[in-house]
Amino acid sequence: MMHLYWHKVSQAIKVAVVGVSLPLLLSSAGLAQQNVKQEAIRVDPRIQRLSDNLMNKNPDDDLDAVQQLMTIIENQEENDDTRLSAAEKLVEKVKLDQKTIGRLIKQLVNPQSTPYFRKWLLPYLGDEISTENLSLNDEQIKEIINLLNDKEYRIYEKATYPLREAIKNRKNFENDKIKTELETIANDENQPWKTRIGVAQALGFSGHDVELSMKVLTKFIKDKNQSDQTQESALNSLKIVADELLKTVHKNAKNDNIKKDWIKGLESAINQLPKEKEGNDNNISQVLHSLNNAKEAINKELQESEKSFWKKLTDNKNLLIPIFLFSFWLFLLFLLLRVKPLSLLWLNSFLQKTDLSLEVFGINFKTATLRTLLFDLQYHPRVLDDWVKTNLETARRQFENKQTVKQRNIYVPTIPVILNGDSIPELTPKDLQHKFSESRETLLIWGEGGSGKTTLACQLAKWAMADDPEQRLCPNHRILPIFIDQELSDEAGNQQQVLMEAIHGQLRDLIEAVKPISEELLVNLLRERRLLVIVDGYSEMRPATRNKIKPELPSFLANALIVTSRSDESLGGVNRTIIQMMRVHSSKLAEFLQDYVNKKGKQDLFKTDQELFQACIQLSKLVGERDITVLLAKLYADQLIANESNQTTKNLPDNIPDLMLSYLNQINCQLIEKGLENHLDNLTVHQVAKVIAWQCLKQTYRPITVPLDTLLKVLGEHWSEEQAKTYLKYLENSLHIVETIKPSEDQIRFSLDPLAEFLAGLYLVDLYKDNEKLWTEFLAQADAQPGAPESIKGFLQAVQDCCQKKQDIVPKIILEEFSQRILVCDPINYQN
Numbered sequence: 157m158m159h160l161y162w163h164k165v166s167q168a169i170k171v172a173v174v175g176v177s178l179p180l181l182l183s184s185a186g187l188a189q190q191n192v193k194q195e196a197i198r199v200d201p202r203i204q205r206l207s208d209n210l211m212n213k214n215p216d217d218d219l220d221a222v223q224q225l226m227t228i229i230e231n232q233e234e235n236d237d238t239r240l241s242a243a244e245k246l247v248e249k250v251k252l253d254q255k256t257i258g259r260l261i262k263q264l265v266n267p268q269s270t271p272y273f274r275k276w277l278l279p280y281l282g283d284e285i286s287t288e289n290l291s292l293n294d295e296q297i298k299e300i301i302n303l304l305n306d307k308e309y310r311i312y313e314k315a316t317y318p319l320r321e322a323i324k325n326r327k328n329f330e331n332d333k334i335k336t337e338l339e340t341i342a343n344d345e346n347q348p349w350k351t352r353i354g355v356a357q358a359l360g361f362s363g364h365d366v367e368l369s370m371k372v373l374t375k376f377i378k379d380k381n382q383s384d385q386t387q388e389s390a391l392n393s394l395k396i397v398a399d400e401l402l403k404t405v406h407k408n409a410k411n412d413n414i415k416k417d418w419i420k421g422l423e424s425a426i427n428q429l430p431k432e433k434e435g436n437d438n439n440i441s442q443v444l445h446s447l448n449n450a451k452e453a454i455n456k457e458l459q460e461s462e463k464s465f466w467k468k469l470t471d472n473k474n475l476l477i478p479i480f481l482f483s484f485w486l487f488l489l490f491l492l493l494r495v496k497p498l499s500l501l502w503l504n505s506f507l508q509k510t511d512l513s514l515e516v517f518g519i520n521f522k523t524a525t526l527r528t529l530l531f532d533l534q535y536h537p538r539v540l541d542d543w544v545k546t547n548l549e550t551a552r553r554q555f556e557n558k559q560t561v562k563q564r565n566i567y568v569p570t571i572p573v574i575l576n577g578d579s580i581p582e583l584t585p586k587d588l589q590h591k592f593s594e595s596r597e598t599l600l601i602w603g604e605g606g607s608g609k610t611t612l613a614c615q616l617a618k619w620a621m622a623d624d625p626e627q628r629l630c631p632n633h634r635i636l637p638i639f640i641d642q643e644l645s646d647e648a649g650n651q652q653q654v655l656m657e658a659i660h661g662q663l664r665d666l667i668e669a670v671k672p673i674s675e676e677l678l679v680n681l682l683r684e685r686r687l688l689v690i691v692d693g694y695s696e697m698r699p700a701t702r703n704k705i706k707p708e709l710p711s712f713l714a715n716a717l718i719v720t721s722r723s724d725e726s727l728g729g730v731n732r733t734i735i736q737m738m739r740v741h742s743s744k745l746a747e748f749l750q751d752y753v754n755k756k757g758k759q760d761l762f763k764t765d766q767e768l769f770q771a772c773i774q775l776s777k778l779v780g781e782r783d784i785t786v787l788l789a790k791l792y793a794d795q796l797i798a799n800e801s802n803q804t805t806k807n808l809p810d811n812i813p814d815l816m817l818s819y820l821n822q823i824n825c826q827l828i829e830k831g832l833e834n835h836l837d838n839l840t841v842h843q844v845a846k847v848i849a850w851q852c853l854k855q856t857y858r859p860i861t862v863p864l865d866t867l868l869k870v871l872g873e874h875w876s877e878e879q880a881k882t883y884l885k886y887l888e889n890s891l892h893i894v895e896t897i898k899p900s901e902d903q904i905r906f907s908l909d910p911l912a913e914f915l916a917g918l919y920l921v922d923l924y925k926d927n928e929k930l931w932t933e934f935l936a937q938a939d940a941q942p943g944a945p946e947s948i949k950g951f952l953q954a955v956q957d958c959c960q961k962k963q964d965i966v967p968k969i970i971l972e973e974f975s976q977r978i979l980v981c982d983p984i985n986y987q988n
Contacts, residue, residue, distance in 0.1 A: 202228065203242050210249040222250055226259055236273040243277050247284045254293055261292075261299045271308045278303075282317035285325060292322040294334045301341065304354035309385070312350045316357055316393075324362035339365060342372050349376065349386050353393055360397035363404065363414070366421035369397055374428045391439050394425060398446035402453050415458050422451040489533055497542040504534035505674070535680040537633070543677075544634050544686050547667040551636045552621055554666050559892060560641060560692070563907070564611040568751045570744065571608065571786055574736040583612070583735075585619045585627050591733050592620075592630040592685070596715045598707050602724050603737025605859065605909030605950045606787030609720040610641075612735070613690050616718060620688045635685060635716060638662045641692040642898040643861075644701045651704040652711045659689060659714070682713040689714040695721040696860060696905070722858070739783035746772040752793045761800040771796050771808075778810055787910050788812060791819050798822050812957045816914040817842060823891055836886055842915075844883045846922070847871060848894060849915035852906055857941050857948040859912045861903035864896070913951045917958035921966065931970040938977070949981040 202224075209221040228234055228242040243260065246252070252260075260281065264274050284290035292300070300322070303315040329335055341347055342356045352372060360369025376382055376390035401418055426447050429440065492499050507530075533539070555561055569582045580587055591597050599616075601609045617637035620629040629635060638659050645654050660678055663669075681687045691705055707717055708728025719727065724734070740748050749772055753759050762768045775792050795808055795818050809815040821838045828835050836844075851862045851870055871880035884904070887894045893911065897903040906912035924930040941948050956974035959966040 200238050200241060203238070203245055206242075207245045207249060210245070218250060222246065222252075222256060226256060229263060230259065232268050236270055236276075239273060240276050240280075244280050247280050247290060251289055254296075257290065257292065257296060261296050264303060265299055271306075271311060274303070274306075275308070275310050275314050278311070278314035278318055282314075282321050285318050285321040288325050291325065292318070294332075297322055297334060298337075301351060301355060304351045305348040309350075312354065312389075316354045319354060320358040320361040320396075323358045323364065326362070329362070329364050335364065339368060342368055349382070350389070352376075353386070353389050357393035357396060360393075360421070361400045363401065363418065366397070366401065366418045367424065368421075370394070370421040370425035373397075374425050377429060388439070391443050394429075395443045395446045398422070398443070398450040402446070402450040405450075405454050405457050412458060415454050419451055419454050419458075422447050422454070426451065485529065489530065493533055493536060493538055497536065497539040498546060500530065500534040500536070500539050501543060501677070504530055508674070535677070535684075537684060540681060540684050540686045541633050543681075544636055547636065548621060548634060550668050551666050554668065555617060555621075555637060555639070558639060559895075560610065560639065560907075561614050561617075563892070564614050566752060566755045566790070567611055567615040568748055568755065568786070570747055570751050571740055572738050573612075574734075574738065576734055585622070585629055588616070588629060588733070589631050592635075592716065593632060595685075597685070597717070597733065598727060598730050599718045599733045599735065600725055600727060601718065601720045601735045601737065602722065604722060604785065605913065606785035607737035607739065608786035609737055610692050611786065612737070613692055613718055613720050617688060617690060629688070630685065630716075633686065635688040636663070636666060636681075637688045637690055638666065639690050639692065643698055643900065643903065644704050645899050646700055651706075652709065652713075655704045656713070659687070663687065679713055683715055685716040687714070688716045688718065690718045690720075692720045694719045694725060695723045696858075696909075698861070737786075739785055740789045741783050742776060742779070742781055745775055745784075745789065748789050749775070749793050749796070752790065753797065756793075756797060758797045758800070761797060767800075774808060774810075778812065778815070785910060787908065788815065791815055795819065795822065811961050812954075813914055813918055813961050816911055817918075819911070820845060820891070820893070823893075827890055832890065834882075835890070836883065840883070841887070841891070842918075843874070844871070844887060845893065846915045846919035847874060848884070848887070848904070849906060849912045850919040852904075852912050853916040853951060857938055857944075857951050859906055859909040861897055861905040864902050864904055867904050910950065910954070913954035914958065916951070917955035920955060921958045921962050924966075926965050926967055928967045928970065931967065931973075935970075935973055935977075945977040946981050949978070952977055952981075 206221040206225050210218055225242045225246045229239050229246070231239070246256075247260075260277070263269055264277060281290065285292065297319065300315055300319045304312050304319070306312055306315070323329065323338070326332065326334075338355050338359060342352055342359060344352070353376060356369045356372035359365040360373070373390045373394050377387050377394075382390075401422070405415070405418075426444065429444060429447070489500070492503075556565070569584070572579055572581050573583050574580070575583070575587060588599070591599070601612055603609055616629060617639070619627065620635040620637055622628040622634070625631040640658060640662065644658050656675075656678070659682070660673065660675075663678065663681075664673060678687075682689070694702065694705065705719075706712055706728055707714070707730045719725065724736075746769065749768060753762070753768065775789070778792070779788070792808075792815055795815065799808060809818045820841055824836070824838055824841050847870060848862075848867060851867055852859050867884070868877070868880050871884065874880075875883065884894070888896060888904075893907055894904055895907055897905060920934065924934070938944055938948060938952065945952055952974060956971070956978060959971055959974060963971060
């Protein structure tokens with residue numbers, strides 16, 4: 157036992173030591189603290205100045221400060237703390253562009269950068285990405301992924317932070333190419349384990365592919381061949397993912413399907429995770445706890461979501477009646493659509509014209525709201541079909557009554573056509589049904605004058621309205637034809653609107669509508685191909701009208717369009733179905749005449765087939781061995797029928813010019829027999845028609861319109877002014893061989909182009925006779941026409957036929973000149 161004295165001495169010594177040491181310790185601690193504080197607040201003056209510049213409102217200072225800070229960061233000679241301080245100020249103060257972000261990423265992957273620098277730069281980036289102040293593109297994300305396999309484990313740990321935040325904040329990630337690439341990396345067993353775990357963690361953390369994330373991470377944990385470090389990393393990643401899903405389920409799980417996918421992934425991990433593992437029991441239990449917590453929270457969200465609708469109804473019973481009314485309204489709409497579709501159109505029309513206001517449970521419903529609640533069902537295809545069906549009979553009758561259609565009421569299908577490059581012996585609706593069943597169809601019918609373009613267009617219009625789906629242009633529904641063969645208005649304004657007004661007027665006339673059709677209905681009829689717009693004589697129309705018919709424009713609404721033209725029109729480069737009209741081959745004349753006579757119902761006029769055969773022989777002599785247009789064959793057939801009916805002389809014409817004159821005689825005599833007063837004699841009709849025909853051809857050698865005042869002036873040179881007006885009116889209103897172009901009514905044209913060509917040829921023969929000089933000048937002008945001689949082949953052949961009729965007058969050399977030009981146009985079929 158220690159003596160009491162020495163015990164007191166030892167106690168005194170201890171007190172003395174403590175008394176001396178304590179002040180020293182306190183003073184050194186204070187000095188150390190002061191030094192630390194001074195070190196903490198010491199900032200590189202350059203960085204402080206640049207940071208202050210970033211805070212002001214001068215954009216130029218910002219740009220300069222960013223560049224200087226990046227210079228410090230990229231300077232490997234600077235110490236790491238200075239570079240990190242510059243990086244911290246840069247990412248905190250400025251929303252960086254992709255170029256600057258790319259420069260920062262470059263420093264991360266730069267092998268000259270120290271692990272210390274990279275380890276602390278990564279969290280700076282992660283913080284700014286998490287606040288969406290900074291975003292990474294695909295290439296930058298790949299650079300971060302490459303850092304996951306860095307030999308420094310701490311860099312792997314730090315790199316997962318910006319990676320997962322970048323993927324979480326990525327917009328439209330589901331459709332991004334990078335998503336597929338990340339999933340491939342996570343599944344690829346040849347990839348380094350740190351890379352796979354880091355990518356799997358990011359996919360799960362972001363909520364974009366929780367199931368794959370759980371699958372990859374649990375596989376690492378279950379694999380006994382993996383190192384403890386690998387399994388620890390996988391466990392930590394599982395916990396990070398689970399904790400994040402628990403935290404963000406309210407914000408990131410935007411629909412129930414996403415929540416269900418998350419639960420599926422979590423359950424997969426819970427079921428596969430080993431319940432115990434040596435050395436890691438506590439870690440596994442913590443991970444399981446996090447996984448279960450996340451699963452329960454998401455399940456709760458799902459249950460709340462499922463109950464929310466009915467809960468709201470239960471909590472607020474006032475909603476039951478509006479919901480019932482809305483459901484009943486929908487049921488009523490679909491019932492009407494099924495049973496009486498057109499009533500929806502009437503309802504819409506009523507709401508358009510009525511200004512009603514209905515208050516239900518404090519909500520004021522106006523007519524505009526009610527129209528919105530129709531959900532555009534008033535223009536459903538079933539409604540449009542019902543509208544077409546209602547107006548079909550009237551449309552058929554009115555269409556058949558059109559003068560153009562009356563003149564072409566007989567269609568003989570035995571004439572071959574070329575459809576998109578393929579020869580079709582006999583065109584039928586089935587040949588075009590697949591085209592007109594498409595959402596948009598533009599059909600071009602082209603060929604020379606008199607080849608039957610307009611006749612075919614009229615027949616297609618009839619097929620469009622057919623009741624039998626097998627014989628219909630579009631088997632799915634009927635289409636009403638809108639026939640446009642007049643010039644469009646020249647008034648200024650929207651050119652497409654001018655066309656729409658013309659279609660509107662034609663439709664109203666077609667269905668005999670008392671009131672105008674609504675523009676909305678017209679637009680939907682055009683868009684849904686319930687109207688077939690037929691533009692006849694496109695090549696003969698003025699440029700002002702042609703410029704209003706542009707199917708290539710987005711504002712062009714006619715999705716079912718037929719255009720007839722003498723030329724192979726490009727129509728703005730739109731996809732076209734092309735029908736090229738062919739001539740009647742000499743070997744087909746008998747078949748054509750037989751079919752035409754049968755369709756006219758005049759087969760009983762011919763007692764034997766021999767009589768009809770003899771008529772075919774006479775027609776063959778008339779045309780020689782060349783092919784002829786459908787119009788010439790029809791005119792001859794009409795002369796033949798008239799002859800057999802004892803309506804005209806027994807002598808049939810033996811040349812084409814006389815055939816044309818006989819046609820004029822025939823229609824003029826029909827008027828005389830009907831007792832028309834003040835009728836003109838045949839000779840006067842011939843003379844007036846020849847003058848008008850030449851006026852229509854003298855400018856371009858193709859039938860075009862001629863100004864009314866010019867025509868009356870020329871006619872006035874042969875007859876008095878009053879006679880000129882009377883004769884012109886007679887040819888238009890009684891004979892219907894010329895017509896006034898609407899709406900301006902200041903232009904005149906021939907109804908049949910070949911008739912105009914032959915009458916003009918007869919006029920020239922009467923005028924030039926044997927004057928070789930005049931004929932030579934005529935041929936020189938013909939050669940100067942664009943595309944000659946092919947472009948004016950019809951007129952040249954007509955003039956040649958007229959010259960051959962008067963070959964005893966016309967110089968022989970002129971006949972040879974015509975032959976040479978015709979031979980250039982058609983070397984196979986033409987023979988002298």
